Every structure is written in structure tokens, then in C-alpha cells.
Amino acid sequence: MKILIAEDDDLTLRTLEMRLKKDGHEVIIARDGRDALVRIEDSSPDLVISDIMMPYTSGLEIVAALRERVKYTPIIILSGMGQEDVVLEAFQLGADDFITKPFSPSELSIRVRRFAMASQK
Amino acid sequence: MIYFEVVALSFFVLAVLIIAFILVYLKIINVQGSKHRKWKNIAEILVRDAIFNEEADPGLVHFPIHHRTTVLLKNKRFRNLLTQEILSAKKNMSGTAALFLQRLYLQLKLDEFALEDLSSKKWYIKAKALQDLGIMNLKNYLSKIYRQTNHRNELVRMEAQIAVIKLTGFEGLRFLDVVSYQINDWQQIKLLNELSYLPASNFNGIENWLLSNNESVVIFALKLVKNFHRFELHEQVVDCLACSSDRVRYQAITALEKIYNESTSAILLERYDQEVLKNRIAIAKALQQIGSEEDLPVLVSFIAQEEPEQKRTLVRTIANISPNGLVQLRLLPESNVAPLSLIIKQIEGELLT
Numbered sequence: 001m002k003i004l005i006a007e008d009d010d011l012t013l014r015t016l017e018m019r020l021k022k023d024g025h026e027v028i029i030a031r032d033g034r035d036a037l038v039r040i041e042d043s044s045p046d047l048v049i050s051d052i053m054m055p056y057t058s059g060l061e062i063v064a065a066l067r068e069r070v071k072y073t074p075i076i077i078l079s080g081m082g083q084e085d086v087v088l089e090a091f092q093l094g095a096d097d098f099i100t101k102p103f104s105p106s107e108l109s110i111r112v113r114r115f116a117m118a119s120q121k
Numbered sequence: 122m123i124y125f126e127v128v129a130l131s132f133f134v135l136a137v138l139i140i141a142f143i144l145v146y147l148k149i150i151n152v153q154g155s156k157h158r159k160w161k162n163i164a165e166i167l168v169r170d171a172i173f174n175e176e177a178d179p180g181l182v183h184f185p186i187h188h189r190t191t192v193l194l195k196n197k198r199f200r201n202l203l204t205q206e207i208l209s210a211k212k213n214m215s216g217t218a219a220l221f222l223q224r225l226y227l228q229l230k231l232d233e234f235a236l237e238d239l240s241s242k243k244w245y246i247k248a249k250a251l252q253d254l255g256i257m258n259l260k261n262y263l264s265k266i267y268r269q270t271n272h273r274n275e276l277v278r279m280e281a282q283i284a285v286i287k288l289t290g291f292e293g294l295r296f297l298d299v300v301s302y303q304i305n306d307w308q309q310i311k312l313l314n315e316l317s318y319l320p321a322s323n324f325n326g327i328e329n330w331l332l333s334n335n336e337s338v339v340i341f342a343l344k345l346v347k348n349f350h351r352f353e354l355h356e357q358v359v360d361c362l363a364c365s366s367d368r369v370r371y372q373a374i375t376a377l378e379k380i381y382n383e384s385t386s387a388i389l390l391e392r393y394d395q396e397v398l399k400n401r402i403a404i405a406k407a408l409q410q411i412g413s414e415e416d417l418p419v420l421v422s423f424i425a426q427e428e429p430e431q432k433r434t435l436v437r438t439i440a441n442i443s444p445n446g447l448v449q450l451r452l453l454p455e456s457n458v459a460p461l462s463l464i465i466k467q468i469e470g471e472l473l474t
Contacts, residue, residue: 011165011206012213015172022173081318104216105172 001116004028004045006036006062007078008054012101016049019105020112033057037065040073047115048075049108052086060090067094074115078103160199163190164206171225172210172218184225194229204231208256219258226257239265244274251277255284263288270296279308286315291324294345297338298329304337312341313348321349331357336366343372352380362392371400378407386412390419398431405434412442421449429460433467440468 003025007013010031017027028043030036034056040048048066052059059077066073077090077098087098096115099108167190174182193199204226211222226232231253238250251269254262266288269281282304285293294316304312330342331354343361346354358380361373374392377385389404396404408416420439424432439446447465455461 009209009213011168011210014165015169015210015214018169018173082314101213102211102215102219104214105218106216 001047001112001119002026002028002043002045003047003049003112004030004036004039004043006030006033006048006050006054006059008032008051012051012078015105016108019109023109023112025112025116033059033062036062040066040069044071045073046119047112048073049078049112050075051078052083052090053080060086060093063090063093063095074119076108076111076115157202160193160202161206163187163193164199164203167203167225168206168210168222171207171221172214174221182221182224184228186229200231200234203229204234204253207231208253211256223257223259227259232257232259232262236262236265239269244277247272247274248276248280251280251284255280255287258288260288267296271300271302273302275302275305275308278302279311282308283311283315286312286319290319291316291322294324294326297326297333297341300335300338303335304341309337309341309344313344316345317348327351327354328357331361336369339364339366339369340372343369343376347372347376347379350379352382355380355382355385359388362388367397367400370396371403374400374403374407378410381407381411386416390416393419393423398428401431402434405431405438409438409441412438414443414445417442417446417449420446421453424450424453424461425455429464432461433464436461436464436468437471440472 003020005013005016005020005027007016007029008031013029013031017029020027028039028045030039032055033050036048036050036054037057039045040062048062050059050062059079063075063077066075074096075094077087077095078101079087079090079098080101083100087095090098097111099111167184167186171184174184194203207222207226211219211226214222235250235253238246239254241247241250247269251266254266263285266281266284269277270285272278272281278300282293282296282300285296287293327342327345330338330345333339333342339361343358345351346358355377358373358376361369361376364370364373370392374389377389386408389407393401393404405420408420412420417439420435420442424435427435436450439450447469450456450461450465453461456465
């Protein structure tokens with residue numbers, strides 16, 4: 001599965017990248033929202049994992065941009081604690097799942113596997 | 122001529138010195154930058170190894186630490202950088218990954234350095250150490266952290282109070298029994314925010330904090346009553362309405378709005394006349410939510426004595442309680458005279474939209 005991770009925190013980004021590569025996925029990384037949008041256009045990922053708070057373009061804008069595309073790409077939102085309103089907005093825009101920081105990489109891995117299985121059906 | 126040569130030579134020497142200084146300075150910056158990148162890389166590898174050790178038993182795991190890293194740990198700057206990396210990862214990770222990060226922190230004995238910093242005379246070093254121990258969830262040091270919750274320095278106090286809540290949840294609020302300094306508004310927001318992440322719990326102590334001699338503790342206790350809907354404390358909150366502090370009474374009014382019973386609106390209306398403007402507005406707003414038709418005659422009787430701003434709040438309350446409220450208002454002789462006539466029109470407009 002080709003997964004794009006958009007996250008401005010370097011350590012979290014690399015941790016996710018390593019974990020998902022270890023699970024056998026192809027991973028594309030973006031360090032801000034603007035870069036993420038470019039990479040979505042260029043590489044057409046099967047799944048997007050995006051932080052909400054990012055420089056230039058927020059996770060919400062990425063959700064909105066993804067839903068305007070013809071190809072349906074699932075998106076998992078990474079949110080901080082206390083961002084329930086933003087998560088709700090993300091769902092209204094069309095996000096498929098969310099995970100709250102602090103999160104367990106194993107939990108994320110399981111959620112990604114669920115999307116991978118759904119895409120194989 | 123000689124004078125000119127001396128000036129030119131001095132200028133040349135000065136230029137050479139400046140260039141040499143810039144080159145040396147750039148070299149130092151470059152070396153430091155390169156060293157920082159190497160250190161960051163070492164720290165990141167350690168953190169990543171810890172996070173990805175997820176399959177092992179957290180109690181038994183021992184991370185292989187390179188000799189070079191052990192030597193580097195004696196360097197305070199490297200230690201700070203490594204600590205920062207571990208803390209930053211710990212804030213974003215939960216579950217086994219978080220446990221392993223805590224394990225790595227302890228194995229590197231970074232907790233011992235934090236404890237040293239806790240004894241520092243510089244407040245910012247002390248505050249940072251408290252923050253680190255709280256984030257790393259090191260319950261062993263609770264008593265040491267707890268002692269700082271009433272520190273004379275505000276920021277040390279703040280970090281200690283947050284840390285005890287991180288470590289023990291609602292239990293950590295027992296610092297309110299002894300804190301003698303004021304808990305400022307910002308700190309109260311931070312504490313409530315920290316508590317909001319915890320699973321709901323019927324914690325004890327609020328009734329004692331409502332009787333505290335420290336005004337800020339009473340205010341904070343009232344906010345706890347409000348946020349955690351502690352209906353059983355209605356009577357004690359009502360007692361706070363007799364307090365001499367306007368701020369305490371204001372919080373009591375807003376708390377009663379959240380834990381009201383059949384007697385609350387009558388109690389608030391009884392207080393109305395004796396209150397300062399801010400608290401009168403708070404009572405009127407509370408009654409918008411909890412008032413009933415029975416309260417209308419008293420509310421209508423207050424209209425005549427109020428300033429235009431408060432008149433508007435009262436009219437809004439009366440209109441919100443019941444459509445009959447506006448009918449009663451219209452019976453007042455001054456309802457045809459500005460500003461009341463205009464206010465009634467505005468509120469009617471609001472109700473239509």
C-alpha cells in the first residue's frame with residue numbers, strides 16, 4: 001500500500017515512516033501541508049495520514065482537497081488532545097479515521113492494516 | 122607620506138584581523154553545527170530504537186548503549202538535546218512505545234540529572250526538571266515534586282502542580298489543601314485542561330477547598346464543581362454567595378448555573394439586588410438557562426432600576442424564559458419609552474431569527 005504521511009514533527013514523521021515501512025508499505029513523507037498536496041498530486045497514494053496543525057496548509061485543507069479528487073483516498077487524521085472540534089470538522093469534510101496524540105505506533109499500524117484490507121476487497 | 126603609509130598599514134592589518142575573526146567564527150559555527158547534527162542523529166537513533174522495541178517486555182528490556190554515547194552523556198549540551206528528543210517523543214507516543222521511552226530515560230540515568238536540577242537555585246532549571254519528570258511519568262519522585270507545589274516562585278509552583286496531576290490524576294489536587302500562594306487564572310486554565318484528559322472520577326476534597334482561606338483555591342474549587350457537575354455540593358456553593366469577594370461570588374453564580382436545582386433561581390434572584398454589575402449580569406445570564414415563569418415578576422421588577430446595558434441582558438433573560446415574559450414587560454409604563462422600547466424590539470428581532 002502506498003501511504004503518504006504529512007507531519008511537521010520530524011521525530012513523529014520518521015517514527016511513522018519506519019513503522020509503516022517495517023509493515024511492508026511504501027511510504028512517502030511530507031513535512032508540511034503544501035508539500036503534502038504536491039505529493040498527493042504526483043504520487044497518488046492509497047492512504048494519507050495527516051497531522052492537523054501544520055505549516056502553510058492544515059490537515060483540514062488536505063482532507064478538503066482529497067475529497068475534491070476523482071480517486072477516493074482514505075485519510076487518517078492525527079490530532080492533539082483537546083482538538084475534538086477540529087476532529088469533528090475533519091469528519092464533516094470527509095476524513096475516515098482519527099488518532100489522538102499521544103498514540104501508540106502499533107495502534108496506528110493496526111488501523112492502517114484495516115484500510116489495507118478494505119482496499120484489497 | 123609616512124603618515125599615509127602608517128594609516129594604510131593599520132587599515133590593512135585591521136582588515137586582515139577582521140577577516141581572520143570572521144573565518145574563525147564561521148569555522149566554529151560550522152564545527153558546532155556539524156557536532157549538533159551528529160548528536161541529534163545519535164539521539165534520534167536511540168529514541169527510534171526504543172520506540173520500535175515494542176515486542177519486548179517493558180520491564181526487562183535493556184537498550185544497548187554505545188560507549189561513545191555513554192561518554193557523551195557527561196556533556197550537558199548533549200544530555201539536554203537527548204532529553205529533549207526523548208520528551209518530545211514521549212509527548213506523541215502512548216502504550217508500549219511510551220513505556221520504552223521512560224525505560225530508556227531511566228537507563229540513561231537522565232532522571233538523576235533532573236533530580237540534580239530540581240535542587241538548583243535557578244527557578245528556570247528547577248521548573249524544567251519538574252516538567253521533565255512529569256512528562257516522563259516518574260511516580261517515584263512524587264514526594265520531591267509535591268514539595269515544590271507551594272514554591273515561592275510562581276513558575277516552579279505551576280510546573281510542580283501540573284506534574285503532580287500528570288503523575289497521580291485527581292489525587293494530585295491535594296496540593297490545594299496546603300497551597301498558600303494565589304493560583305493565577307492562567308494556571309487554573311492549565312490545571313483544568315490537564316484534568317480534562319483524565320477519565321471522570323468522583324474525587325474528594327472540593328468541600329474543603331470551598332472553605333479555603335486562599336481565595337484562588339475557592340475560585341478553582343468552584344470551577345471544579347462547574348466542570349465536573351458536582352450536584353451534591355449545591356449547598357456549599359450557595360454558601361459561597363455570602364463571601365466578601367466579588368470574584369468568588371461570580372464563580373459561585375456560574376457554578377450554580379451548571380448544578381442547579383428547583384431552588385437555585387430563587388436563591389440567585391434574592392442575591393441580585395446586592396450584587397455588583399458583573400455579577401448581576403452573570404445572574405441574568407444564568408437565569409436564561411435555568412429560570413422559570415415564576416421568576417418573571419421579580420425579573421420584570423428589576424428592569425426599572427437598571428442601566429441600558431443590563432436592561433438588555435434582563436430583557437433577553439425574560440424573553441428566553443417564556444414568551445409570556447415579553448407580554449409582562451409590555452405592561453410596564455416605560456416599555457413605550459426609549460431605551461426599553463428599543464431593547465424590546467431588538468430582542469423580539471433576535472427571537473424571530
